[in-house]
Amino acid sequence: MPRHQDPIVAVATAPGRGAVGIVRVSGRSLQALIHTLCDKVLTPREATYTGFLDAQGVAIDHGLALYFPAPHSFTGEDVLELQAHGGPVVLQLLLARCLEAAGQTLADARPTLAHLRLALPGEFSERAFLNDKIDLTQAEAIADLIDASTEAAARSASRSLSGAFSQEIHQLRDALIHLRMLVEATLDFPEEEIDFLRKADALGQLSKLQQGVLAVLQKARQGALLREGIKVVLAGQPNAGKSSLLNALAGAELAIVTAVPGTTRDKVQQTIQIEGVPLHVIDTAGLRESDDEVEKIGIERAWLAIAEADAVLFLHDLTRLDATEYIASDAAIARTMTQKLPQNITILDIWNKADAAPSQVPEHGVVVSAKTGVGLDVLRHQLLQLAGWQPGAEGIFTARARHVTALRRAQDHLAVASQHLAQQAQALDVLAEELRLAQNALNQITGEFTSDDLLGVIFSSFCIGK
Incomplete structure (x- = not known):
């Protein structure tokens, strides 16, 4: 494709301030651009301390310049890296200077580097793939390693x-x-x-x-x-302990916990890891009938999150198992889940507040106490099983x-x-x-x-x- 023939330039470090920032150029025959920017010849694959010059020959910044001639570079083309101080303004000045210098004419009226343009997302890695420096799985692994x-x-x-x-x-x-x-x-x-x-x-x-x-x-x-993890949604009636369980699993006070029903009115999400497996845990508003407009929106969002989950943890309050109205509401939620959710979504019953409950507890599901931590290890093990994780697997590669x-x-x-x-x-x-x-x-x-x-x-x- 024509765009793959153009030389490209971009800031190669993350936005924001940092100790070092990098501007990267890739293309064919970069020697003229290097001379214009650095006013010297760079030894291949050797860091050279130099000034990066503006159009008047005044240094924008001083740093390290690295030149990798083709084909022995990441992209397979000539590559120039300017390692400067990591201020956003400095890097934008260097980026603009590269584009400006590329348009300057040489003694024979040719431009220094014709058609230099800003790189598209992932275009350096794409060049590496197209030039047979890496294959597609390796290219994807670059993004996976960063993420x-x-x-x-x-x-x-x-x-x-x-x-x-x-x-x-x-x-x-x-x-x-x-x-x-x-x-x-x-x-x-x-x-x-x-x-x-x-x-x-x-x-x-x-x-x-x-x-x-x-x-x-x-x-x-x-x-x-390992790359994608699974999405786990906490669902149940108000005050079943969903927010407390999220905080207990995350080991931090992420969600507000009070005795007032309906405290959680929107989704709260946190990614935790169990044996290296990322689990995206989402706390949702308590499921009940409500006349409060804000709470109703939160409940609607809760059902949307439940429908998109890989697994649902249905929380039950052990201290209210003798309350007729509570049992009826739990049964109604269970029926709605059965009707609304695809069959491939696993629903795991979680019986919370074991620390304050009688000794008689249901035989199915997992009994926990978000307050004391009882049963959390069992729950973590169950979550790994739900995810399909095989502990102790060797030589796993990202996919x-x-x-x-x-x-x-x-x-x-x-x-x-x-x-x-x-x-x-x-x-x-x-x-x-x-x-x-x-x-x-x-x-x-x-x-x-x-x-x-x-x-x-x-x-x-x-x-x-x-």
């Missing part, structure tokens, strides 16, 4: 960035290509009496390939969980929903291929097609076969300058 909300998520993103996920996909793809070669050979030489597939143990190869896809899929599910979908698609095609392989020569052409489709699904993960539309969606979610 990681837990230590486990950061470590898994780092594994993906180092190529662990890509390596497993490439191994599966290579095995699949070898199996396709055997099938195509049988199709190309039907007159031969040699049974290529039987002698090469094609059925055994396909079975091993299916096992390999399943193993990678299980890791990918865990990786997607996204699209990766899991592609692996499932490959799994489905291999399952159909296995059925056709059992039919021998009668269905070899269909078998070959199923294997080709399985390979396409794997190729989409690393980007060997990926639409431009998908690339646009992926890289537009990156920060500018990355």
Whole structure:
């Protein structure tokens, strides 16, 4: 695409003040721009302390300049990094100066760096992908590493960035290509009496390939969980202890807790981690009939949050289990949940206020005390089970929903291929097609076969300058 030929520039550090800020340029033949900005020749891959000059030759700032000539750079193009003091004004002045200097003419009337423009979000990483410096899973891992909300998520993103996920996909793809070669050979030489597939143990190869896809899929599910976490909504009647439970799980006073029913009138959200898995816990307004307009809006928002949850913790007050009206209201909420919620949303009954309740408690669900912490460890364990987390899993890499979908698609095609392989020569052409489709699904993960539309969606979610 034409825009990929343009040189680009952006501030590569986060907005705001900091000790150091970086302005990054990527393109072809940056030597003229470097001379205009720094008035010296930079030694490749060596930090040089210099002034960054304005149009009059006066230093805007002094800092380190780094030059990485193509193809030995992050993007595969020439890359210049200006490391200055991290003030927003200084960085904007340097950014503007880069654009201004690019438009200056050289002695032969050529511009210093024609068509230099501001980079789009993720465009540096996109250039790295397009120039075969990284594959698509590694590019996505850059964003995942930046966005990681837990230590486990950061470590898994780092594994993906180092190529662990890509390596497993490439191994599966290579095995699949070898199996396709055997099938195509049988199709190309039907007159031969040699049974290529039987002698090469094609059925055994396909079975091993299916096992390999399943193993990678299980890791990918865990990786997607580390990246995205699950959304857990606290629901129940007023004063059931939802806000207290949120505070207890988070270990901080996030939500206001009073004895007045209806204190919580809007959603309060906090991300916590359990064994490195992020859980996005949402406290909601108490569910009841109300004439208060503000509270009614809060209750409507509560039901919307419940409908979008991965799991709902339905809180019950153990101290009110003998109150007829309270029991009837809980039953009405339960009926509404059953009617409104999709079947894939798990509802877990939480019996709160165990510290003030009689010894007789319900047998199902989890009994807790948000006040004393009793039962919280059991609840955390239940939440991990709801999320599908497998404790102690090794070598997990970060993954996204699209990766899991592609692996499932490959799994489905291999399952159909296995059925056709059992039919021998009668269905070899269909078998070959199923294997080709399985390979396409794997190729989409690393980007060997990926639409431009998908690339646009992926890289537009990156920060500018990355």
